[in-house]
Amino acid sequence: MELTGTTIVITGAASGIGAALARRCADERPANLVLADRDIEGAGAVVRSIEDGVSGQCVAWSLDVGREGANEAFIAEVEANIGPIDLFVANAGIATGASEQGDDATWDAIWDINTMAHVRSARALIPLWLERGGGYLLTTASAAGLLTNLGDAPYSVTKAAAVAFAEWISITYGDRGVKVSCLCPQGVRTPLLFPPGQEGEPAPLAADVVRAMNIIEPEEVAEAVLQGLADERFLILPHEEVGRYAAHKGTDRERWIKGMRKLQASLV
Template structure:
């Protein structure tokens, strides 16, 4: 996808990867960039920094009616939606002990929000035979997330849903990509480190933390090539191969890493 003159929606657009995507898409010449976020004021600040090309919307991605309203308003305002970036995400920092409310929040934000977006935008995209969905899924959806059971589980589900969409709709003109970065210097990582979450410590110790702008660069390159898996950290592809070839050895290596960090 060439982003010039495209109409784009980005959820979770007020910070981190979402804000970086908004800036990069605007720089690429997008016709409109809709910055949607639960924090409407922060979304407005990002949009204001991009000039008249951008529009900010307060949005709870777990409310399907709000997602439908956002899509309808954008189509009425700009005539179409070329690219929908389902980027909002949450972590928990916990394991099985995370309560049902925490598991439900992870499921609704990390998975169901992608379902709601697809339900809302696909009819018009399929009718005209073109469109693109970019789902931020994380390398946790390809590998795992040490110390965060809800995140690992729901991100796997997010990759699975994106893959299903691609298999089902690519031949009808709709492209789907799963953006799967590993460590990224965002408020999510900073908050995890401040809380002492094991997963955040693993990421920080890896020495491969990218900036959000670097992830946005990788996303633009992946969209241009219409790749399903967009891996800003290329080593994730090697890790995934090792995991597939030797699951027991892969898990053994992760357990050693956990023991070292806990020591």
């Protein structure tokens, strides 16, 4: 995909991977760039740092992707007031550190943000893209969606669902002009993994596992994404080892599960 002259929307754009993607996309001279986040001040700061690289509108937008109806209304307003969306980056996400014992409110909240926000956005975008003959959906999932995340059942389940949904959209509409990429990084130095003000404090198991692995910077993820979009590749893996792990899992799931149990036992 060529980003120059396009209208790009990025959710979860106030920090981390979303902010890095915004900065990298701005380098490609898009026509319009919309950065949405619950943290409107953070999104506004990113806008001010990159707006000179955008030929048209570069705006921050207050958006809670987990709220029912919010994604559809947001997309309708962008289409009406900014321009037809060419690339939609469904990047917003949260973690919980919960097990199966997490209450329904915890499961509902992460389900709405990590999975249903993608469904609701696609529900609004797909008819528009089919009518126009094309569009591009970039889903930020996680290596947890291909593997698992020890210590966080809701995160593992919702990210696996996000991967499955991205696959379904690609299979169903790929021959009709709708392109899909699914981003599955492992450890990235973001506020999700390293919350501000919590340096030196004991980390939940889920974060502790990832922190012990190969941590890369958000800018490295953004660069991998731009290459993946240029190649129009479905699976974008900034950590190449994730592909190998997923292959091992698919070849011998029994052995993989035993290995994950052994890893967990060494950490608790």
